[in-house]
Structures are given as structure tokens and as C-alpha cells.
Amino acid sequence: MTRAATPKLGAYAGLAGAGLLAALVLGRPELAALAAPFATLLVVGLSLAETPRLSAVLELEPERQVQGEAVELELELRSETRVSRLEVLLDLPEGLVAETPNPQLLRLHAGERRDLQHLIRCERWGAHLVGELVLRAHDPFGLLVFEQTLDLRRPLKVYPRGEVLQKLLRPLETQAFAGNQLPRTKGEGIEFADLRPFVPGDRVRRVNWRATARRGAPWVNETHPERNADVVIFLDTFAEARRHGESTLDYAVHAAATLAVHYMREKDRVGLVAFGGVLNWLTASSGIGQLYRVLDSLLDAEIFLSYAWKGVDLLPVRTLPPQSLVLALTPLLDERSVRALLDLRARGFDLAVIEISPVPFAPPGTQELDDLAHRLWLLRRDALRSRYLRLGVPVVEWREGAPLQAALEEVRTFRRHARVTRA
């Protein structure tokens, strides 16, 4: 607990001294009488001031929340001494906003315990530490100020709020495990695939009696088996475009969280690669534990400035399972991520690129030259997209305000009319 004199103390001491001196110099006792209250207040105030002894206990509920929702913080303050005026400030990190008044002003008696409740709204996703408490106490006459900072920080994970997707992007290939995807192959399943003539060994329950009656010979139903798929979410963290507190990374994380939740709900295995200044990866897996691992990894996603050249060969082989669907979320600003995606396509991965458009974050300038540069930049981006399209990689521009479902529909439309060729 630090103790410091307020400017008022110095001013009162100065006024008292000046009054007493003037009384002696001018020989007027009235001036001493005018100065006496200031001096008396100083002596009485300083004598009554005592250093506060404060302690606090903090609880946060819940410790995980979704962006836009609120958490409750309960603070229990204890004082061993009397505190006339105590200011309690909860120092919140960026992205969290207190909905209850902050700071608060209290008066505590000796031995008193006071409970305070704060409602904190989670404005931005991320991993935060909440609970740095700044206490400032004053003596009754405002001559001294006592300050103390209590570190009671608790972790708070704020997950990005996802969208609701009606339809997901179907991978070209599936895996051997049970899931909700319909592969192109036929096998034991529920979804109807085709009809064929009965062969010895087919189950009687598979006989399609209507077709059999029409053709005069037994015909059976063929079905698609339900399989799961491997989906790898490729997050470009080399560069971002930022404006007014929002950035392309925010949208990328939002989309990544949405896709991860929906694909895992379909029993698919989801992995994550954060490809940037710092490489971060999660091998594909399924289940609620994997979902939280993916979401926790997304909370750590941030842009680290790096000039080192990186390629996908730095990633462990298990990170990119063969025949997996790779969904790349990238603003296509950094050459390294562009090359990495082209490399993935060359290695035969089923790749789809959702371009988090940086164009709204970089408006054209007012000068003619700035406008020309902006148009050249847009043309370069179009050329880059054409390069991907020529290689059979769907590239969809996703802008703020547009639903993610619309971007996925564009990819689906491209894949319906394109064919994957392998050399």
C-alpha cells in the first residue's frame, strides 16, 4: 500500500505558513486566526489518517463464455481498518466492458466485509485475464491518498460467436469411420444410391419389391455408407488488414469457429493449422474435447510479424491427413500463404479458399495516384484468384456483412461444374 500526500496538503500547509508569517510581519493577530483553521485541519486530519489494510477475494462465473454474452464477477472486500472513502476500480483488458458502474466508491468500517457484483460483457473473443483490482483510499479530510493494486486475475476464455450454417461443404473423399457424410462409393447405409440386380449373398431386406415386380426379376437397393471426413481449417496468420478495431483475422477466427463446430457436429474429424509468423497446429480429431482444443487454439491466434520464409513442409505429416478437405481462411495478403496454398493444391489436397476480403479495410485514397494504385492492387488480386481457379481451387471472396453460408454455396457451385484432375 503506497501513501502519498495530495496537493491539498501542501497548499494548506503553505496557506497556514503564509498566514502565520503575515501575522508576525504585519502585527495583526487576525491573520493568525485566519491561518489557524488550516493548520488545525492539517494536524487533526493527519493524526486521524491510518493506513488501510485491505484484502479481497474474486470469483468469476462462468470462466468460458461466448462473444457478446456477459459474465458475473463477485468481489469480496475485507478491511481491517476504517476507510472513509475507498475507490475500487476493476482494470479490465481490452475487449471486455463493465456494464455495472466501474469504479465504485465505498465506505468501510473496521472489520467490515463487503460484496460487490460486476457484470462484464465480452465484446471481443480471446483469452483474457480478469481481476486486476486497483484500490485508492482517502483519509476523511482528503490530505493523504493510499493506493494498492491487487492481482486476483482469473482466466476468462471468450469464444467467437459462430453463425448457423444450413449446409456444409462436402469433401470429395471420405474416411473409413462412421459419420454423416455420403461418399461416392456404395456400401451399407441408409441413403439410397442405386438399383442393381440381385446376386447371391444379398440380404432379402434389400430387395426393392416395386422394381422387382416391374422387371420380373429381383432387384436390390444399393446405399451410400455414412462416413466421416477429415477437415483441416487452414488459418492464415501472416498478415491482416485492420480498420476501426476490426480486422480480417477477427472474421477468419469467426469463420473457423463456425466451421469447426458444424463439422464436428457431423462427426467429422477437424484439425487446425495456424500458418503465420508462429506455426500452430492441431491434428485432426473429433469429439467435444477436440472442439474445445480447436476453439482454445483459435483464441491464441494473432499476427506475429516475421520475415522468415515458411512452407507447408514445416508441418508434421499427420497435420494434413491424405484425402482431407482443407478450408483455407486467408486475406491473400502475404506471398508465403499464397505459395503454401498452391503447394497444397499441387500435393493433391482437396482445397477451398475463402478469401477474407481486405478491400473494405483499405479504401482508395483521395488523390488520383492513390486511386490508381488501389485499382492496380484490385487487379492484382483478381489475377491471383484466376491463378487459383485455373488450378481448380475454388476461391470465394467473403466480405463483412455477408453470411458465411453464401461463401460456402459459391464454393459448392464451383465444384459442381469443375472436375478435379490429377496428373
Next chain:
Amino acid sequence: MAAGVAVSPLARDSHDWALLLLLGGGGVLALGVGLAARWGAALAFGVGLLGAEQAVRLARGPAELDPWTPLYACAFLLVAELAWWSLEQRVPAWAEWGLALRRLVTVLLACAGGCVTAALIVIAAGLPIQGGFGLELAGVAAATAALAVVAGVARTHVR
């Protein structure tokens, strides 16, 4: 209130009204600047100028003790307390509304106590005790000791 403290010497003494007006007006102006700019030094300067106005009036006025001194002392302290209260950082929410009332009562009690202290000093000054160098020396020593006590109690140390 500061304006009232500044104007009252003018009403009581019309000889040096220009100088009193200058000091009183300057004091009120300095207080206004201090409150507007949240500048504590200007507040101290403003109260000091109002005190200087009283000093000039007393120095140029009659030798008799001014019986209104305790009231002036109370008013000075009240002006200073309210001015510094206005400069304190505002807390957007008051968890207890009684805190403001309690603070006001404390200020008023302090001013009342100041008034009593000033009255005692005026009464003591009016006693028929002969002065002299020894008494003046005792006065200087008492004033120095008082300030030394204040400085000692106000010694700031970081814990």
C-alpha cells in the same frame, strides 16, 4: 462564496478599494481558472490572494481587533474545502449516497471548528497582555514548531 469573501472587505473599507478589488478579483479569477482547468496550484493561489486582500485591509485599517475574523476564517476554509472537493477525480457511481452527505457534514464541522479556533485566537489576542521581543520570539517559535509538526506528520514514505 469566494466572490462574497472578496467583496466584503470592499464594503467595509473604501479607502484602498482599487488594491482590494485587484486582490479580490484576482483571487476569484484564480479560483475560477483552477476549477475550470482542474489546476490545484491556481486554487491555492486564489485562496492566498483572498487572504492577501484581508491582510491589506487589516494592515491599512484601524488597530482594533476585527470581531468578524472567525467568520472570515470559516468562510476561507469552506471556500478551500469546496474548491478542492470539486477537483477530486469523479467516480461515476456512488455505491453509497450517504458518502456525499457525510463528506459535506465533515466539511461543515471542520469549518465550525475553524471558526471556534479563530475565535479563541482573537479572544486571546484581545487579552491585556503586554507584548515585547520575548513574546514575539515565542510566537515565531510556535509558528515554526506548528509547521514542523505538520511536516513531520505529513512525511510521506512508501511502503
